[in-house]
Amino acid sequence: MVDAVVVSDDASPVTFDPVLRDSTVPVIRHERNAGIARSLNAGLAFARDHDLAWLLTVDQDTELPDDYLSVLRASIDRASAAGIDVGVVAAETVVVDDTPLGYPVESVSGVSTTAEVFQSGTLWRVQALARIGGFDSSFGMDGVDAAACLALRRQGYRIVLAPGARLIHGYGSARPVRLLGRTVMSTRHSPERRTQMVRSRLRLFPAELRTDPVQALRSMRRIVVNTTLAVSVEGDGWAQAKATVRGLRPRRYR
DSSP states (O other): OOSOOOEEEOSOOGGGHHHHHTOSSOEEEOSSOOOHHHHHHHHHHHHHHTTOSEEEEOOTTEEOOTTHHHHHHHHHHHHHHTTOOEEEEEEEEEEETTEEEEOOOEEETTEEEESOOOSTTEEEEHHHHHHTTSSOGGGOSTTHHHHHHHHHHHTTOEEEEEEEEEEEEOOTTOEEEEETTEEEEEOOOOHHHHHHHHHHHHHHHHHHHHHOHHHHHHHHHHHHHHHHHHHHHSSOHHHHHHHHHHHHSOOOOO
């Protein structure tokens, strides 16, 4: 599918050493875990060093069909022909636990766009990422892709969806839940992860509100829905509630 592959290993346990040592592709090894943004930026640096125009980021638990990139490239061509400055192109549908999930769609010159996408399986324009300084490592895990999409949109780039493109992603122990006639994901994350999720979304909210008030309110609604599910149906409700409160507390970032 691609011109080059690189593995960015964020301090896997030593049990994976034989796999990484015997890999037929370059492996960037990190001695300590520092969050997904650092690993994504290692891939970005590799792409820039090799003069590659696009970077496909893929988690280890994502499956892509054989024609995946050809569908994404066709969407880039259509968007470019329509005069759209593409910063990101992603699958129209993400399948989690056999449940297809989509993004809110806005049509621009006949091209499907959205505000933000999940980073795994997404094709990023290298030049655009370099312009925003890459992925923001201060977010750790949650909010990295949302922050990148927001920064790209503020620079005038569009987040494009590829019609017909689907990927399968193992979203941890998440399960789809029907709520008020809509399918939403019960993430089943740990309380510690819940704190980070809430904190990241609130951190993005001011800039998001200035850039796209509808998306900002949509993000806040997602926090409310996810927290409600965590407290009511995921078992450790009291711990999840306390984790959410911790996420609401202000925190300084460097």
